[in-house]
Amino acid sequence: MSENCLFCGIVAGTIPSTQVGENDRAIAFMDIAPATPGHLLVIPRAHSTDLRETAPEDLAAITLLAQSLIGRVIERLDGATGANLLSCIGPDAWQTVFHTHLHVIPRYPNDPMVLPWQPHAGDMDEIKAVGAKLV
Numbered sequence: 001m002s003e004n005c006l007f008c009g010i011v012a013g014t015i016p017s018t019q020v021g022e023n024d025r026a027i028a029f030m031d032i033a034p035a036t037p038g039h040l041l042v043i044p045r046a047h048s049t050d051l052r053e054t055a056p057e058d059l060a061a062i063t064l065l066a067q068s069l070i071g072r073v074i075e076r077l078d079g080a081t082g083a084n085l086l087s088c089i090g091p092d093a094w095q096t097v098f099h100t101h102l103h104v105i106p107r108y109p110n111d112p113m114v115l116p117w118q119p120h121a122g123d124m125d126e127i128k129a130v131g132a133k134l135v
Helices: 006-012 056-076 124-134
Strands: 019-022 026-030 040-044 082-086 102-107
Touching: 006 026, 006 040, 019 056, 026 056, 040 056, 056 082, 056 102
Parallel strands: none
Antiparallel strands: 019 026, 026 040, 040 102, 082 102
């Protein structure tokens, strides 16, 4: 637990939340600033800042819990036809709470949510050069 972490307070029960799922290493609760109806967060019970430092067992636990919740979202929320699974790592990637979390964002036909990134064809030489740095 991290003393000043909002999500650690939710895990400890000192900060209220609307929980919708859990397993031994993770909990899921509704986002209080939802992008779409049903937007929820899945977090490990143990504090880690982001996916880079999350223990493999915790990463597996949040992923499995998110997987089951995506199924529930699509089956139970009227009109939901899909979902985005999003992890923000660092302030420039919109991370605002520095406790590992996955966003499960239900998607609806014509919902208003848009991400700033819009796919477009890239320069293949540049793509290959950057890819070579990652091998």
